[in-house]
Amino acid sequence: MSVSDPTFASVLLVDPRGWLLLQERDEHPRIDPDCWGLPGGHMEPGETPLEAAVRELEEETGLVLSPDELTQVEQHDAGHGLVTTLAAGAALTDADVECHEGRQIVLVDPATVPELPLTRSAGVLFSWFLGSDLHDRLTREAAARA
Template identity: 55%
Template sequence: MTEFAAVILVDRRGWVLLQERDERPVIAPEKWAFCGGHLEPGEDPLAGAVRELEEETEVRLAPEDLQLVAVQELRHPETGTDDKIHLYAAAVDLADADIVCHEGRQIVFVDPAKAPDLDLSDSARIGLTPFLGSPQHAALSGSAALRTAP
């Protein structure tokens, strides 16, 4: 079992940051997904989430800015493995122009009303559906919860 960590950033409108993957990755090519990736051997999931977010977007958040959304097991049909994803979320006062895309075609904030209509990765479909419209999503989109990245 491979473990992954991923992050959903929520802006002041309640929009969520998603990555449009390109054709290169083995898992979920050409799909919309969370920013995140494999945990290093022995790596704490929260530390991995912070690391992956920074590697893919240059957004630096402190671990205490992230809230656990869910830990889910899922099967990746591309690899034939049963894996685990640790999903975190954080409120930010950022816009698309503040995000540097180091992987995939684009990483942008998406209107939650339109997100379910995207061609989502399995992990994004499983994790995003219950998150959108949840009390946690609503709280993170409130202006009191917003954080700015250094």
């Protein structure tokens, strides 16, 4: 794998209110313990970012999305490897989400996100995403699916 290859995939889900599905990591991860970030993780050998995103989302939250529901929105160097973020608007509630990794995985009001201790990767993403046209578009997509 070359330096330019993505090594992690994460999933940003937005609900019909515009709230974001975030994971509060526990103290155990080597990268960004005790911080808030997106569901996601390492890509397996031969896996595309899209395949990894779908797999990680199901493993960590129990949510199953079709690959055609996700759109790649960003790829950046998070300091520990390249992260590819895929996003979707989704008609979901906290009751739909299981927590199989971390302290909790919940929908969070975007107005409170700047107050949270964020993973490096989430900090990069949210520096431009909150209040963007993309956030608005994903919110509308989620509302249309509700």
